[in-house]
Amino acid sequence: MADAELHAALARAQTRLDTLDFYPEPVHVDRVRIHVAPWFFRIPGFRRYRGYAFWRTILLKGPNPSDDLVTHELCHVWQGQHRALHMSWKQLTTRYRSNPYELEARRAVEATRAAQAP
Numbered sequence: 001m002a003d004a005e006l007h008a009a010l011a012r013a014q015t016r017l018d019t020l021d022f023y024p025e026p027v028h029v030d031r032v033r034i035h036v037a038p039w040f041f042r043i044p045g046f047r048r049y050r051g052y053a054f055w056r057t058i059l060l061k062g063p064n065p066s067d068d069l070v071t072h073e074l075c076h077v078w079q080g081q082h083r084a085l086h087m088s089w090k091q092l093t094t095r096y097r098s099n100p101y102e103l104e105a106r107r108a109v110e111a112t113r114a115a116q117a118p
């Protein structure tokens with residue numbers, strides 16, 4: 001998948017998140033980088049993921065990510081722009097499945113999926 005297509009996917013994800021009011025400021029994407037990096041997902045501990053968000057970088061396991069996946073990962077970037085410390089704390093102290101930021105990212109995808117239907 002070309003960079004341009006990944007950035008188009010990022011823009012669509014931003015449009016979806018912009019309809020939500022989880023945080024006072026909309027997500028800023030100008031400095032967000034998105035890459036396909038299958039090697040990253042061979043690292044033990046990361047094998048179960050299809051995407052992973054760092055503060056300003058989204059890594060994807062494979063090309064042609066679904067819009068839902070990109071929206072999910074961009075939601076983590078958005079969370080980091082507002083709640084970086086609390087997020088890190090929760091990552092260390094909560095299980096993945098019950099992590100409130102994980103649940104919120106899933107909610108963001110669910111809540112905006114209908115708006116994507118043609």
Ligand SMILES: [Zn+2]
Nearest residue numbers: 072076102105
């Ligand atoms: Zn997640």
